[in-house]
Amino acid sequence: MNSTQQVIRVKNMYKKFGEFTANSDLTFEVKAGEIFGFLGANGAGKTTAIKILCGLSFPTSGEISVAGFDVYKERESVKRNIGYMSQKFSLYEDLTVFENIRFYGGIYGLSKSEINSKSDELLKKLDLEHARNKRISALPLGWKQKLAFSVAIIHNPKIVFLDEPTGGVDPVTRRQFWDLIYDASRAGITVFVTTHYMDEAEYCDRVSIMVDGKIEALDTPEELKKQFNATDMDQVFLSLARTATHIE
Numbered sequence: 001m002n003s004t005q006q007v008i009r010v011k012n013m014y015k016k017f018g019e020f021t022a023n024s025d026l027t028f029e030v031k032a033g034e035i036f037g038f039l040g041a042n043g044a045g046k047t048t049a050i051k052i053l054c055g056l057s058f059p060t061s062g063e064i065s066v067a068g069f070d071v072y073k074e075r076e077s078v079k080r081n082i083g084y085m086s087q088k089f090s091l092y093e094d095l096t097v098f099e100n101i102r103f104y105g106g107i108y109g110l111s112k113s114e115i116n117s118k119s120d121e122l123l124k125k126l127d128l129e130h131a132r133n134k135r136i137s138a139l140p141l142g143w144k145q146k147l148a149f150s151v152a153i154i155h156n157p158k159i160v161f162l163d164e165p166t167g168g169v170d171p172v173t174r175r176q177f178w179d180l181i182y183d184a185s186r187a188g189i190t191v192f193v194t195t196h197y198m199d200e201a202e203y204c205d206r207v208s209i210m211v212d213g214k215i216e217a218l219d220t221p222e223e224l225k226k227q228f229n230a231t232d233m234d235q236v237f238l239s240l241a242r243t244a245t246h247i248e
């Protein structure tokens with residue numbers, strides 16, 4: 001795969017809800033295989049943008065292509081080429097581990113034999129073979145998140161969108177989750193991730209920071225720290241938040 005290939009292209013994207021502008025003139029590109037952090041405080045407009053990039057909502061204006069498909073005219077092709085996971089929308093608690101894999105594998109268009117072989121592979125990798133017939137509700141949150149991520153990429157999509165995937169778990173479990181993200185990225189899957197944890201921002205190849213619907217900074221964590229004269233991403237994030245408050 002050509003590593004300089006752009007798998008997400010966003011040019012002058014706006015999303016308005018009546019008079020309110022949730023996404024204002026967003027312009028950025030994401031490269032194939034990149035881990036792209038999409039940061040912003042609560043209400044900054046991240047979920048609004050992700051919904052558009054996943055083909056679930058139309059932008060008000062702008063040119064946007066995802067996995068080579070236009071988000072206005074080719075939404076079904078966009079959906080077929082992406083995976084999605086969020087804290088709010090995840091696995092079915094009252095189905096077993098295998099039933100969830102079978103369900104999502106079916107939705108993503110895998111055959112019965114592909115589902116069986118993929119689920120064996122996935123459960124082995126996660127060391128979850130013993131839990132195959134356990135209900136999701138019986139698993140600790142960290143395991144649910146790892147499983148949800150593995151299921152979101154079971155069809156080997158070009159891009160996976162992760163909306164606050166690691167909420168509520170400890171740093172060690174989060175770190176293990178990120179090992180799975182790195183594996184996916186090495187396998188050529190582009191990762192688009194939102195998070196409120198600044199240690200996770202450091203793990204990204206590039207990070208954008210959105211304030212009140214606008215992208216105020218976008219670069220590698222290293223460059224952002226230099227630019228904002230900061231020792232960590234927490235400081236970068238806080239100086240942008242302070243700027244926004246000052247303007248108001």
Ligand SMILES: Nc1ncnc2c1ncn2[C@@H]1O[C@H](COP(=O)(O)OP(=O)(O)OP(=O)(O)O)[C@@H](O)[C@H]1O
Pocket residue numbers: 017020022040041042043044045046047048049
């Ligand atoms: N359907 C809608 N109608 C009107 N306003 C909306 C709608 N959806 C989102 N908004 C507003 O757009 C703004 C951005 O919301 P969004 O959910 O995209 O933020 P976010 O950055 O994902 O925040 P969080 O981290 O809390 O999920 C918020 O002020 C929200 O109230």
